[in-house]
Amino acid sequence: MDRERYSRQSFLGPTAQTAISKARIAVIGLGGGGSHIAQQLAYVGVENYVLYDGDVGKRWNLNRTIGLTLEDVKSELPKVDATIRTIRALHPEASVDRVQMRWQDRPEPLRSCDLVFGCVDGFAERRELEACCRRYLIPYIDIGIDVHEVKPQPPVMSGQVIASVPGGPCLFCLGFLNEEKLSREAAKYGDAGVNPQVVWANGVIASTAVGIGVDMITGWTKEQRNVVYLMYEGNKGTLKPHPRLRQLETWQACPHYPDNLVGDPKFTRL
Amino acid sequence: MLIHLKLPRALHDRMLHDLERPHAFAYERVGFLFVVKETLGPGNLLLLGAEYQAVRDENYIDDPDVGAKINSAAIRSVMERAMACGYGIIHLHLHEKMYSSAFSKTDRIEFNRLIHSFHHIGGGAVHGAAVLSGTRFTAYALFRKGEPAVQVSRLSIVGYPLSEYIAERSSPWIAKGIAAKVS
Numbered sequence: 001m002d003r004e005r006y007s008r009q010s011f012l013g014p015t016a017q018t019a020i021s022k023a024r025i026a027v028i029g030l031g032g033g034g035s036h037i038a039q040q041l042a043y044v045g046v047e048n049y050v051l052y053d054g055d056v057g058k059r060w061n062l063n064r065t066i067g068l069t070l071e072d073v074k075s076e077l078p079k080v081d082a083t084i085r086t087i088r089a090l091h092p093e094a095s096v097d098r099v100q101m102r103w104q105d106r107p108e109p110l111r112s113c114d115l116v117f118g119c120v121d122g123f124a125e126r127r128e129l130e131a132c133c134r135r136y137l138i139p140y141i142d143i144g145i146d147v148h149e150v151k152p153q154p155p156v157m158s159g160q161v162i163a164s165v166p167g168g169p170c171l172f173c174l175g176f177l178n179e180e181k182l183s184r185e186a187a188k189y190g191d192a193g194v195n196p197q198v199v200w201a202n203g204v205i206a207s208t209a210v211g212i213g214v215d216m217i218t219g220w221t222k223e224q225r226n227v228v229y230l231m232y233e234g235n236k237g238t239l240k241p242h243p244r245l246r247q248l249e250t251w252q253a254c255p256h257y258p259d260n261l262v263g264d265p266k267f268t269r270l
Numbered sequence: 271m272l273i274h275l276k277l278p279r280a281l282h283d284r285m286l287h288d289l290e291r292p293h294a295f296a297y298e299r300v301g302f303l304f305v306v307k308e309t310l311g312p313g314n315l316l317l318l319g320a321e322y323q324a325v326r327d328e329n330y331i332d333d334p335d336v337g338a339k340i341n342s343a344a345i346r347s348v349m350e351r352a353m354a355c356g357y358g359i360i361h362l363h364l365h366e367k368m369y370s371s372a373f374s375k376t377d378r379i380e381f382n383r384l385i386h387s388f389h390h391i392g393g394g395a396v397h398g399a400a401v402l403s404g405t406r407f408t409a410y411a412l413f414r415k416g417e418p419a420v421q422v423s424r425l426s427i428v429g430y431p432l433s434e435y436i437a438e439r440s441s442p443w444i445a446k447g448i449a450a451k452v453s
Binding site for chain 2: 135165166167217226260261264
């Protein structure tokens with residue numbers, strides 16, 4: 001363990017750096033949010049990654065995708081390789097499971113992770129990812145940014161950071177997912193659309209997500225929680241607990257992911 | 271073979287709460303964790319904690335020569351649940367925190383007697399036993415009757431924050447020693 005390298009984060013605790021270096025962490029989606037997260041994880045000292053993204057870098061990614069360059073776009077470098085380059089610049093020996101496809105097409109590497117960051121588009125994608133994480137008892141941290149045109153008012157930028165912990169409230173319990181949103185998206189043949197995105201907003205929620213992830217791995221704040229739901233108001237530049245958390249005061253158990261629904265779904269004889 | 275046992279924190283805390291309760295005459299309590307097995311790759315197995323079943327007070331047998339003894343009703347109830355749901359069964363108890371979590375001679379004898387019998391359920395589930403002591407654990411899994419037990423490498427408690435028990439090193443002779451002695 002390189003004590004000098006991590007001396008500025010020794011306040012995380014005497015066993016924190018070991019825990020960080022041993023943790024196996026997945027980042028699903030390496031665009032504007034995921035590229036930030038992967039870079040920060042590398043700086044923090046994570047050495048085991050599972051990285052999913054099927055896309056190559058395009059010109060319109062260059063306003064926000066950390067580590068992506070003009071040369072990368074010209075050579076059609078996959079986003080996952082741009083991220084791996086960022087990681088290897090800090091950890092040449094890092095273990096990286098590179099998956100240049102949708103995670104649903106190769107979910108096996110995900111299942112052995114200690115923590116998953118979801119930086120995906122669309123509600124259906126989030127539902128599937130959370131379901132997989134719940135079944136394999138993996139904490140899932142979701143981030144997203146949205147910009148709505150509300151003419152004649154200025155656009156409204158908002159976002160979320162949600163930590164869905166097995167046994168705690170899920171994205172449905174929090175009201176972030178519901179059947180109406182999923183149906184509306186399905187009616188567009190699952191097209192989540194092209195979301196406006198800017199680097200600074202992605203940076204805020206990505207950094208917050210990494211902070212939550214590090215706390216989950218190291219326990220440095222000594223906080224014990226069963227959920228995190230932070231609301232980002234981009235126009236005001238604020239990040240605060242979502243008001244929906246107040247509705248959880250009487251929450252007892254998640255009805256969407258019962259505790260004993262673990263592992264892959266299986267057929268059983270009735 | 272790397273075996274990783276994962277429990278959600280609420281299940282783990284419920285289990286500990288039950289096992290730490292005093293009993294009228296038994297020196298210690300035992301309980302049963304139901305697990306679902308998933309293979310992550312060659313030589314890499316995940317056991318996911320699904321349910322915990324406590325042993326009812328009336329199902330303990332008063333035997334001053336052992337820490338805890340339970341009757342056939344308790345065992346039958348556990349096996350029925352496992353068979354109905356396709357679960358593996360992990361027999362659990364605690365050692366005092368100042369002592370090692372390593373299996374005692376009684377623990378090994380009980381493993382041979384009880385854990386192998388769980389495989390009569392069939393279905394290919396993995397059964398085993400675990401001892402927790404403070405922040406340490408020792409656990410063994412049995413894939414098939416007649417084979418040596420395999421030590422469980424990791425026990426993770428999934429919550430905010432994540433935590434891990436420390437696996438106590440165990441002599442391979444112990445695993446061999448708790449291979450089936452089928453009569």
